[in-house]
Amino acid sequence: MTRTADVAVIGGGIAGASVAAELAGTAEVVLLEREARPGYHTTGRSAALYTCTYGPAGVRALSRASGPSFRGWTGPSGAPLLRPRGVLFLAREDQGDALAALEAEMAGALAPLDVAEAQARLPLLRAGYAAAALWDGEASDIDVDALHQRYLRALKAAGGAVMTDAEVGAVTRAGGVWRVETRGGTVEAPVLVNAAGAWADEIARMAGVxxxxxxxxxxxxxxxxxxxxxxxxxxxxxxxxxxxFYVKPDAGKLLISPADATPSAPCDAQPEELDVAIAVDRVEQAFDLSVRRIAHKWAGLRSFVADGEPVAGYAPDAEGFFWLAGQGGYGIQTAPALGQLAAALVAGHAMPEGFAEAGVDPAGLAPDRPGLAA
Incomplete structure (x- = not known):
């Protein structure tokens, strides 16, 4: 079976779902997902936080531009997508320079906090561990599933289609049309959005891009x-x-991570016992607790390009091939703005209102910007 559309989007995670939903009101869109359900990989494994103090400059700008959407949207139940959390940045005596560099980079967005206040905010903090702290009082938990489902519902309500179990086997272009062959059927469209996450470079190679x-x-x-x-x-x-490391309350338990960033081939990522053990060791040093069991463990892939910024824009070497990849660990917190910006770029429209004031610069996200793979 072959179906036609104006835009085919590869990847049903938060990136693909957001741009597909934003485009669906004015274009016929088909979203292709390799798994049985969208969001199985990185999106479904994210314990995301909304904060404008996390990530490189371009990411922080996209996060600022995402703020109005996050604060104005609600989930399926009508509950807000954001829930106040706050982030405490801790430094041992030997980490003073690292904390000072973080404070300088954030240019007043983080407030110094004395150790007694830090201990009051988190009584588990081991006495004598921290020498200094910074506080981000604006940070909030994101209801990731509600955000993702909001996009998928919006896509379908606007007449868009979602094809699951549609792993891509071939991508070709002829006569101004991209032909994407999957195990679930074939889609033809003049515009192809590559939002395949960890597999995005593989999709590009398949397409000759x-x-x-x-x-x-x-x-x-x-x-x-x-x-x-x-x-x-x-x-x-x-x-x-x-x-x-980082630690966060999660449904009555504590979510811990060694904040590892181990290069990996695109795959269904699984946790390594050593990484879990490292997380436990670091958390036990910092907090007054003894970990006796692991209730649950998982891993996900966060994909980066050389400068750490996302990639959003048409490929310079292939007509109609649009990149939406490289979100790193910031894909959820930037999703509203990046989805809106990508949709505008796909359609050839102006950048959304307020984005320039937030510091968003499309040139800094372009796939042909200096420093990316030649």
Whole structure:
């Protein structure tokens, strides 16, 4: 079976779902997902936080531009997509320079916090561990599933289609049309959006398009029991000044991670026992707890290009081939703005209102910007 569309989007995670939903009101869109359900890989494994203090400059600009959507949208139940959390950045005595560099980079977005205040915000903090702290009071948890489902519902409501179990086997172009052959059927469209996450460079090679140099990196997380009773949901997220670990309350337990970034081939990422053990060791050093069991563990891939910024724009070497990849660990927090921006770029429209004021620069996201793979 062959179906035609104006735009074919490869990848049903948050990137593909967001741009597909934004385009569906004015174009016929088909979203292709290799798994049985969209969001199985990185999107479904993210414990995302909305903050404008995380990531390189372009990511922070997209996060600022995403703020109005996050604050104005609700999930299926009518509940807000954001829930206040706050982030505590901790530094040992030997990490003073790292904390100072973080404070300088954020240019006033983080507030210094004395150790006593940090201890009050998170009583689990081991006495004597931290020498200094910074506070991000604006950071909020994101309901990732509600955000993702919002996009998928919007896509379908606007007449768009979602094809699951549609792993791509071949991508060719002839007569101004991209032909995407999948195990679930074939789609033909003049515009192809490559939002395939860790597989985006593979899709490009399949299409005869120059890759952008993506490196997928594994990130590990685990849930542990707090020392006595459920974790207080009012506790903040805690991040080491050098990002060697982080901890966050999650449904009565504590989510821990060694903040690993191990290069990996595109795959269904699985946690390594060593990474889990490293997370446990670092958390036990910083907090007054002893980890006796791992309630759950998982891993996901976060894909980066050389400069760490996302890639959004038409390929310079292939007509109608649009890149939407390289979101790294920032894909959820930037999804509203990046989805809107990508849709505007696909359609040849002006950048959405307010984006320039937020510091968004499409040239800094372009696939032909300096420093990407030649």
């Amino acid at each position: 120059r890759p952008v140099g993506l490196t997928p990196k594994r990130r590990t997380a685990a849930l542990i029991d707090p020392p006595a009773g459920p974790a207080d949901d009012g506790w903040p997220m805690v991040v080491d000044a050098e990002e060697s």
